[in-house]
Amino acid sequence: MKKIYVLDTNVLLHDPLALFAFGSNEVVIPSVVLEEIDSKKRLADEIGRNARFVSRELDRMREIGHLHNGVALENGGVLKVEMNHRRFVRVQELFGEMTNDNRILAVALNYHLEEQEQPESARPVILVSKDVLVRVKADVLGVTAEDYLSDRIAEGTDHYTGQVTLHVHPAQIDEFYTYRFLSINQMGLKQKLHPNEFVILRDELGTSKSALLKVSQDGARLEPLHLSNEPVWGITARNAQQRMALELLLNDDIPLVTLTGRAGTGKTLITLAAGLMKVEDEHKYKKLLIARPVVPMGKDIGYLPGEKEEKLRPWMQPIYDNLEFLFDTKKSGDLDKILMGLGSIQVEALTYIRGRSIPGQLIIIDEAQNLSKHEVKTIVSRVGEHSKIVLLGDPEQIDHPYLDAQSNGLTYLVESFKAEGISGHVTLEKGERSKLAQLAAEKL
The missing domain is CATH 3.40.50.1010 (5'-nuclease)
Structure with a gap:
């Protein structure tokens, strides 16, 4: 009917x-x-x-x-x-x-x-x-x-997390440590694994034997992580998900990385640390471009007093806070002097990078859950040759009036690219900001 x-x-x-x-x-x-x-x-x-x-x-x-x-x-x-x-x-x-x-x-x-x-x-x-x-x-x-559901990608717990735990026979774990890889076709798995997805193998017999692996870019085998757990610009991974994230962030063969997770899980900090290593130490990219969407909660930015930098500072402050931590600045104004001296780090509102072609740069988009599907397409399609883009956000914390956890651009991007070898995703779960912050997130 x-x-x-x-x-x-x-x-x-x-x-x-x-x-x-x-x-x-x-x-x-x-x-x-x-x-x-x-x-x-x-x-x-x-x-x-x-x-x-x-x-x-x-x-x-x-x-x-x-x-x-x-x-x-x-x-x-x-x-x-x-x-x-x-x-x-x-x-x-x-x-x-x-x-x-x-x-x-x-x-x-x-x-x-x-x-x-x-x-x-x-x-x-x-x-x-x-x-x-x-x-x-x-x-x-x-x-x-x-509700309008036609544009929703995934419901609730069906979101792709970029990681899976498999309980296998201990002989398969031993085989991995012997040969340093496992053929996915020969493992007899019932579930489909995606390229660059992380896999934690645990002993189905209940012992403590385990292994952390990653699906290869062609999706054919399980490989060990290439990075040791060494500090990256003074930041060391505190849990398995942060180590997975650094593996993706520091891999030059993966030009698209998405990280999701609640506030305090370390998304922005470890991404900035990896970006500084790639730009300042390894000189892999010409510039580190950091942007976030401006979603006004009151008057739009154009009506606020001051120059562009003064208007943007309140919205960009979380980025500056993390940079101050990484550069270990002691006084107010020190960070601005450092950024001015380096010249290779640029902090912008997303409004000012639309329409640009951006080659040879490492681009970080923070708070990407506030982007629509069209905006995400516009941004990612502007990424030039030899560039890498990282999108961060918490799909459960959206300020945009017409988006939700299932219809925002970040969720759409994660689900659309999960089967592609040029992308990788991790959902960070454990809060590392402080014991108080973690307890507050759980209790309140």
Whole structure:
């Protein structure tokens, strides 16, 4: 049975292709959604880009037919703009003022009531919104509501972690230590291993015998880690995941590395340490470029007083804190003098590196969970020859209003590249900031 999907504004601002994501069903856009999209189209960010895309698509559909009557889509569905907001009474009784959200709810409720008047041919009416409270309100009104899930990559614990623990016969562990590799095809594993994935072998008989290995880039065998646990710019890996991360960060044959984990797991610190070694000691790259997205919590950066560096400092401060630790600076201002003297380390907001071609550089993108899929594609596709890019973030800690743990650009990138030999990923699990910080993360 075909359905009627009523779309909230945030769905289209999150993914403009949602217009075509509901198959052969009817897609309804309330007129108030057009007003909200119009108010966003002048923005210079991802939301503005999506608003402009939706506007152009609706204009293209308008040339095919009248949108208020419904226009046939190529996938067999129908797209319709609903101009009639009749019967506000029920919504006003429950929620009072007719806000834009309540107007969208009213459209969904009216469609639902109209369909119920024809029980034999009634189509299910579903309100699609990324706003939790809108979905709660719809439930109060008796209207089915769903989150927009079409762009989600993986759910919950299905996220790729870049590591796996296998319980094997001790003879296989002994074989590895003898020959320094294991053929994956001959191990008889039931699960698929990905290139550059880390494998911890444990004795299935219960002894303490174990081994830490990595899948080769061609995915054919298990190999030992190439790096010993030596300090990197004064930083030593404190756990197995940090050692895995350093293995990927210092491997010049892996140009794309993603690291995820909660705050305090050491993602940024060990990445900066590895970057400084590659740029300053080994001279593998011409420059270390460090950037993070600016997601304003109040006024946008353009409205803040001061020069660009002064505006960016509050958002970049976590980066500077880690650099101060690595350079062991004692006084305020020492780090700025060091960075100015080196000239090979550049700290930027992500806004200022878009559109550039970046060859021969090591690029670190911090807080990448606040990027959309399109933004991640734009950034990674700009990486030039002989460059390496590292993206860091915590998918559970997102400041972007239209992204979540399953739909953000970092998660999308991890899942899309997990089978590629040029990329590697590790999820860091153990907090190493301090005993207090670890206990707080667990207890609070």
